[in-house]
Amino acid sequence: MTTGRVCVIGGGLVGLATALQWLRARPGAALTLLEKEPVLATHQSTHNSGVLHAGLAYRPGSAKAALAVRGIGLLTGYCRDRGIPFEICGKVVSATEPAEIPRLRLVEEQGRQNGLTGLRRLPSPAAIRELELPFRGEY
Ligand SMILES: Cc1cc2nc3c(=O)[nH]c(=O)nc-3n(C[C@H](O)[C@H](O)[C@H](O)COP(=O)(O)OP(=O)(O)OC[C@H]3O[C@@H](n4cnc5c(N)ncnc54)[C@H](O)[C@@H]3O)c2cc1C
Secondary structure, eight states, X not given: OOOSOEEEEOOSHHHHHHHHHHHHHSTTOOEEEEOSSSSSSOSXXXXXXXXXXXXXXXXXXXXXXXXXXXXXXXXXXXHHHHTOOOOOOOOOOOOSSGGGHHHHHHHHHHHHHTTOOXXXXXXXXXXXXXXXXXXXXXX
């Protein structure tokens, strides 16, 4: 285990999460975080779509797939512990033309292999509208 002084450069999501995990594993250790702006996370981390990526699109067995699935658990747990609101509203993935249907099936299969639960096929456009209804106008 590393015991020397550690410096994390960049106070966005990646730097802050790295610093947090490092300190959790070494309570009382010293860590320096360097951020060039006067406030943390003023760049990409506060200018994104705010979506928890579910791991649907990532190749099974890849680091991206494993990290996305594990990351959702870690992030939602972090938010629950601190009373930070979040919403698991689901995601609709659709084919817009018949040629895309094989790709859609691949995405579904990848999602299953990546360990996602709650995946289901919607039978009709009306079912999509019904699913989206509670969220209309919120974004
Ligand atoms: C359009 C868009 C939408 C996205 N949507 C999503 C999404 O829905 N869900 C998702 O999970 N991800 C999303 N992402 C990706 C996500 O936003 C990034 O992966 C994440 O914010 C990267 O965090 P970061 O800490 O690496 O970068 P940043 O948040 O940019 O942090 C880097 C920090 O380093 C500091 N810095 C830079 N150079 C120095 C220096 N020399 N010394 C000190 N400090 C320095 C900067 O000031 C900054 O604070 C999206 C990305 C884009 C572009």
